[in-house]
Structure formats: C-alpha cells, structure tokens
Amino acid sequence: MKPGVLYSAIWLSLFIAIAETRAYHDVIWNSRFFNENFKFTKMHVRLGDQLTIVCPESYHQGMSYEYAKLYWVSEKEFEQCYTDRSQPFGVCGDEDRTETIKLNFRSRNPIPGGMEFEVGKTYYLISTSTGEAYGINNVIGGLCTEHQMRIAIEIIGGQVPVQQMRYEVHEYQSLSYTAPISSWLSLLFLASFVLYYYV
Structure with missing residues (x-):
C-alpha cells in the first residue's frame, strides 16, 4: 500500500x-414532554457539546403550544423562578412550525457578548413565561414554577463519559439515552x- x-x-x-x-443533547421545551429528571439532577455536558432546544408546533397529538422566553439566570433566580434579564437566550414564539434553538458550549465565543463556559461551573436556564402568548414576557413564576421548566447545566471535564439526551424530534416521544x-x-x-x- x-x-x-x-x-x-x-x-x-x-x-x-x-x-x-462531541455529544448532542436535545430538550423539548414543552411541559407535556419536558424531562422530569431535570427537576432532580443536573445536565452534564463537556466543552464542545451541543444543546438543541426544540419548540414543537401545536398540532402534535393535540398538544397546546407554549410560548416561552428562555433566560440564563443566577442560581438564586433559578431556585426562586424569576429573572431580571432583559435579553432572552432564545424564544419559542411561532406555533405554526417547529423551531430549534442551538447552543455550542465553548470556552471562547467569537460573538461579542455571547455565552462562554468554564469547566467545573454550573449554568442555569429557565423560562418564566406562562405558556400563553400574552404571558410570554412574564418574569416571575410561570412555566418555571408550574411545570419546573428549568435546567441546571454543569460543565464537566473531557475525560468523564457523558450521556447524550436525544429525542426523536418529529415524534416528541419519551427521552432516550445513548452513550457517545x-x-x-x-x-x-x-x-x-x-x-x-x-x-
């Protein structure tokens, strides 16, 4: 040869x-399909992994669409379900189509003001919207309080195995785990x- x-x-x-x-993590941002494990455990990711938030359209299985703004918050805001942030990380705002919000976990972000992540730290993502269009700008309680729609994301070292969280995006069925x-x-x-x- x-x-x-x-x-x-x-x-x-x-x-x-x-x-x-590189691991890929999918989260359906709808109370009907939201993974209950997030109520008790952190999502563990590594630098280089990708998170996809899926905002499913309203037709599926008679599901009601949930309007939501997602915010990065402090640990205190995470625990008490409120935010004073003016700029959301992402928005679920179109009930006629499935939208996705993607994030790559990077230690250096080329976008000015973009999120940067550090190994060993935990970052907190919540939605205080009510799920209704008129309550999308709500900043206290909302989906965070009523349905525990919040995620604590811990950045771990590269040598620790990470389970990927993948949904069949077009079916919105239960979460399945696949090791990388x-x-x-x-x-x-x-x-x-x-x-x-x-x-």
Whole structure:
C-alpha cells in the first residue's frame, strides 16, 4: 500500500475519533414532554457539546403550544423562578412550525457578548413565561414554577463519559439515552483498513 493511502486512513480515523467525542443533547421545551429528571439532577455536558432546544408546533397529538422566553439566570433566580434579564437566550414564539434553538458550549465565543463556559461551573436556564402568548414576557413564576421548566447545566471535564439526551424530534416521544460512541471504533476501522490492503 502506498504511504499516501495509509496516511489518509490515519487522518480519517483521527477525524472520526474527534467527531465522536462531541455529544448532542436535545430538550423539548414543552411541559407535556419536558424531562422530569431535570427537576432532580443536573445536565452534564463537556466543552464542545451541543444543546438543541426544540419548540414543537401545536398540532402534535393535540398538544397546546407554549410560548416561552428562555433566560440564563443566577442560581438564586433559578431556585426562586424569576429573572431580571432583559435579553432572552432564545424564544419559542411561532406555533405554526417547529423551531430549534442551538447552543455550542465553548470556552471562547467569537460573538461579542455571547455565552462562554468554564469547566467545573454550573449554568442555569429557565423560562418564566406562562405558556400563553400574552404571558410570554412574564418574569416571575410561570412555566418555571408550574411545570419546573428549568435546567441546571454543569460543565464537566473531557475525560468523564457523558450521556447524550436525544429525542426523536418529529415524534416528541419519551427521552432516550445513548452513550457517545467511543473512539475505539475509529481504531477498529483503521486496523481493518490496513489488514485489508496488507493481507
């Protein structure tokens, strides 16, 4: 086998290994499908992971659409379900279509004023909207109090396994957990590739 082919295989395996270290976490931002585990436990993520907040449209299974503004808040605001922030992190505001709000957990954000995250710290996300269009700007109680729609997100070190939280976005069924695929698969791919061309 030519060295160039072997080098290409090695680089491809490294790319696969790097891609596999990133975990994706989906959260349906509707009280009917909101994961009750968030009431008792933190979501654990690593730098480089991605969070997707899904705002489902209203037609599904007769579900009522919930208008909501999401805010990053302090621990005190998180515990007492209020906010004095003027700028929301994201908005669920169109009942006629499914919207998504995406966030990459980065230690450095190229967007001025964008959120930056640090390993070992916990960040708090809540919605104090009432779920109704007229109550989207509510800043006390709301969905946070009535349905515990709040998430504590802890940034952990890269060596700790993280469970991905994935929904079937178009079905909005119960949350399923999938552990991230480990990088040994890329090594297996490389070994198979070399054996195929050498043996």
